[in-house]
Amino acid sequence: MSSPRWLTPHAGHWLRLRHRWLRRRGASRLGATGLTLAWLLAWTLLPLERANWQMVMAHGRALFPHMTHPRAGDPLRALLQVVWLLICRPEPRPFQWPASWRRAWQRGTRSLSALLRKPEEVGIEVEQKAPRTARWHSVLLCVVAGLLALLCITQPFDLEQQLVFVLLLAAMAWVLRAVPGRYPMLMMMVLSLTVSCRYIWWRYTSTLDWLDPMSLFCGMLLLFAETYAWVVLILGYWQTAWPLHRPPAPLPDDPATWPSVDLMIPTYNEDLAIVKGTVYAALAQDWPRDKLTVWLLDDGGREEFRQFAEGAGIRYVARPTHEHAKAGNINHALKLAQGELVAIFDCDHLPTRSFLQMTVGWFFKDPALGLVQTPHHFFSADPFERNLQRFRKMPNEGALFYGLVQDGNDMWDATFFCGSCAVIKRTALNEIGGIAVETVTEDAHTSLRLHRLGYTSAYIRIPQAAGLATESLSAHIGQRIRWARGMVQILRLDNPLFGKGINLGQRLCYFNAMLHFLSGIPRLIFLTAPLAFLILHAYIIYAPAAAIALYMLPHIFHCAITNSRLQGKVRHSFWGEVYETVLAWYIARPTTVALFAPHKGTFNVTAKGGLTEEVYLDLGVSRPYLVLILLNLIGLGFGIWRIGYGLEDEVPTVLLSMLWTLYNLTILGGALAVAFESRQVRTNPRVEMSMTAAIKLASGHIYPCTLKDYSNGGVGLQLATALTLQEKDSVWLLLRHGQREVAFPAKVQRAFGHKLGLELDPMDKDQHIAFIQCTFARADTWSLWQTRLGRDRPLHSLLDISLLGWRAYWRLLRDSPLGGICIVAERLGRWLLSFVPRRVSPDFRYQAPTSETVKG
Structure with missing residues (x-):
């Protein structure tokens, strides 16, 4: 058994080294001195040289995760954590059922x-x-x-x-x-x-309460909102009860029998750098060259686009007039195209090489098929994911529609055309007069017309293209306003509940989609309903508090648990409340106007690929949330006053109303958190991927590596062996495409151990197409993204939203005149919370001491 190190002749030198090490780790002078003396005391009183203590010190980072850097209170933190570990040992897991x-x-x-x-x-x-x-x-x-x-x-x-x-x-x-x-x-x-x-x-x-006009009015408003939610719940269960999960259908063995395809890419004001990737991905399709024509439909009439199209060898179309926006742009090109099928992609959606092979087979299997739709997948973060730091940690907002609803629609032969990532039969388009132009959601209206003429539809849930999400919350809201207005326009002008040609399942699926966009006013009613009782003393639910709890809470519980089971893979619990709250104020007015004046409203193009240089609160967008937050805070104040000075028999109802108000404040806080725009400084978003690669140095040596992420401008690599490379060193990136290897010139941007970042040199057309084929256009690039997300846990989701929401309120306070006090309070709170024991990571496995360890 070895003696303590501090008893050796070099104890003083060791203590000085320990003190310097603590100082370099960020400890203050007083803290470093205190921790050094505490370490000396521990060596004096505790047998740290024994195997168990040595094992604990060897796993210090895992067992003490909150002690990231030396601080003066670390001895107390360590003591509290040790007590916690004795009560709740990391392995085996504590408090399990027998x-x-x-x-x-x-x-x-x-x-x-x-x-x-x-x-x-x-x-x-x-x-x-x-x-x-x-x-x-x-x-x-x-x-x-x-x-x-x-x-x-x-x-x-x-x-x-x-x-x-x-x-x-x-x-x-x-x-x-x-x-x-x-x-x-x-x-x-x-x-x-x-x-x-x-x-x-x-x-x-x-x-x-039929005797009190105010109570009756407020109660009827709430009942209207609840009836709307109840109808949407029933239709949602109907729509998604049995998703079809349609697999791709095989093509004939002879490619000579495959149909000719016109692949159209409409654009208006987007940057050429965004459009290039989509064009090159289209040219990389695994389809006979003589049966594929790529069209660039430029509604902006830009000369650089025309020159690019000529250089890329694709057809360029710029119409002299610009009526009916995107729908008119496509209809103009349809007069020039001759293909049997028409594939349509937004200019930021890059199709995989296998897109046509995965979709066209169903046209052979079902002669009546008019439309095949695939999901819209996004490789950049939308405003919710970016501002809430949830990218790749939770399902995208659109995952519910493309991961479940469209699959349910397919069961009822009611797949919607979504404007991109789809293939439509040319004869069917001719029969309905082209893409619909009467509403601003030309895509859904087009599929409704196809179904009315007896054409069937198909939905293949495997992502076969990926694009850019909206870059700001205001742009995201503008896009949803257009969708909401357009769907209500269809409800008025071509109501799916009436007319000929579609069955009951199709009618209900279309009607539910349109009804969904009328959620603005009911959502606002839910966010203000308890205030009617707290502030106005109006009985919106004229019943005892116990009866309200026994009828309302089971209704909420069953909806939550059933939707968690049904939607858990594509929409985590309670997040739908945040999404709808963000949009409620903004879609309420245009949908109401569209109900009475369906021809009003214009088409707006959704901006993509922008940058956000600074973190800021979008006051223009968040103003409605702030007003609702203020109203709910006033309601809480009235509730506290009524508990103290109101009628005693109303206290349970007041408490229920205050609980509802606190929940509304939590959801509104989540909406406010989304309005804090985060920085977005990458013009080319990175895509995570794990695939084999290699780099070739100027000396000719080749080193294997793993490509961990890529973008249009660079890649991130994980090297098998560390290399000595400097910034701006020239190398070659070697990627495999099928049976051949392709080399891309690049420069070292950063090098750190086994990690290497490369900036790709400018590429010519052939190199760019090859790079797209090796990365964005790989058939398996997007298929596994959804499976990486964790399962839904409702209580964890509620806690997550609560932390985000109340943290947003704190951020708002810090930016107010009380910011100085808030910062001091936050630092004090963080310091106190640093003493709270932490749960050990579930991946940690404690290794019992071996005989060799004990002997040592």
Whole structure:
């Protein structure tokens, strides 16, 4: 056993070295002295030379994650963390259910899953043998189930009976949530609809104060918003109950039989650097050269675009007039094109090489097919992801539509055309008179017209293109305003509930999509509803607080848990509230105007590829949120006053209203956090990727490496061995495309150990196309992005949004005249929180001391 180091003759020298090391790590003079003396005291009193202590010190970074740099309070922090680790050891994980209980739960869920799958298998077999009999059996079953559900919905219960009823249904939903399969999901929807319909029935029959005009008016407003949400919930379950998950269809073996394709790229005012990538990706398509024509549709009439198109060998079209915006631009080009199919891409969406091979096969399999749509995928962060620091950590805002809703639409043959990343049959386009021009959402209107003429549609969920997201919140809101106005225009001018040519499923899918964009006014009502009681003393729900809790809370619980199971992979819980709150104020007016004057409104082009130089609060966008926040704060103040001086029997209702107001403030805080624009200084967003590569030095030596990220201007590499390279050194980047290797000249931008950043030299057309083929246009580039995201955990999502929202309020206070006080309070709070023990990373595995360690 070795003696403590401080007892050696060189103890003084060792202490001085320790003190200097602490100073270099950022400790103050007093802190470094105190920590050195504490270390000396620890060596004196504790047997640190023993194996267990040595193992703890060896894993110090993992066991003490909050002690990142030396501070004066570290001994106390270490002591508190040690006590925490003794109570809650990192391995095995603490407070787990007994192993026998976990095994019993797994066996039970497997048995229930097998039991629930049997009806599905029997149903499929019966339908194959006797479709008409199976259909009548299904109708009879639905009628019986509907009558039973109606009985459950309308049966009056007292509060005790209602409590037992909702507890039983909640327990059933909680068990079904853990059972895999489609039938448990459908049963959860039934439970959710039963509770929600019962809530709406109770609201209409028992909760309106007909004797007080103010209470009646405010209560009717809330009931209108709740009815809207209830209808959207029912239609949403209908739309997504059974997503189709359509696979690609194979093409004929003989390429000579493949159809000719006109690939069109409309542009108006976008930068040429953005358009180049899309054109080169289009030229890289795995399709016979004589059967593919790429068109650059320039509605800006720019000479540099014409010269670029000539150099790239593609067709260039600039029309003399500019009516009907993008739709008119495409329709003008359709008069010149002759292809059997028309593929359309926004000028910032880069298609993969396999796009046509993955989509065109369905036109051979289904002769009535008019449209094949693929997802819109984005390799840059949208304002929500960038401003909230959530890029690649949570699903994109559009993931719900492209990951679930469109798949559900496909089940009902109601896939929407989305304006890009799609293939349309030319004869079908001719039959409907080209792209629709009557509304500003020409894409959805075009697909509705195709469906009315009997053409079918298909949706392939595999991302086959990727583009740039909107660069600012104001641009994002402008884009959504155009979508909302256009969908309401279609609702007025070509209502899908009426007219000929489409079935019930198609009507409901289109109607639900249009109804979704009318959420502005109901969302604003929800954000201000509790204020009617807190400030105006209006009974918006004329019922005791216990009854409100027993009817409303189960409705919210079942909606949350069912949607978490249904949408968890594409939309995390409670984030939809933030998205809708951000848009509510801005879409309320244009959608209302479009309902009464559908021809009003203009087409606006969504800006892409911009930069944000500074962090700032977009006051122009956030002003409505600030007004709503102020109103809710006033409501909280009235609630506190009424608890102290109001009627005693109203206190439970006041507390419920204040809880609702606090939730609204949390969601509004999340909306405010989005309005804090983060810096965006890259003109070429980086795409994360892991693929083999190599670099060739000027000396001719070749070193293997892994390409970790890339953009149009450079790449990031992980080297197998560290190299001595200087900035601006010339190298060659070697990438593999199929069976051939392609070299790209580059310069070293940064070199740090095994990490290397290269800036690509200017490339000619062939090199640029080759680089696109090796990176952006790879068939597997975007297919795995969605699978990398974590699963939805509702409570974690609520906590995450709460932290973001209240942190946004704190940022607002720091920028106010009270900023100095806030900064001092924040520093004090951070210092106090630094003493709180931290949870050890789940990846940490404690290694017990070995005999060799003990011997040492």
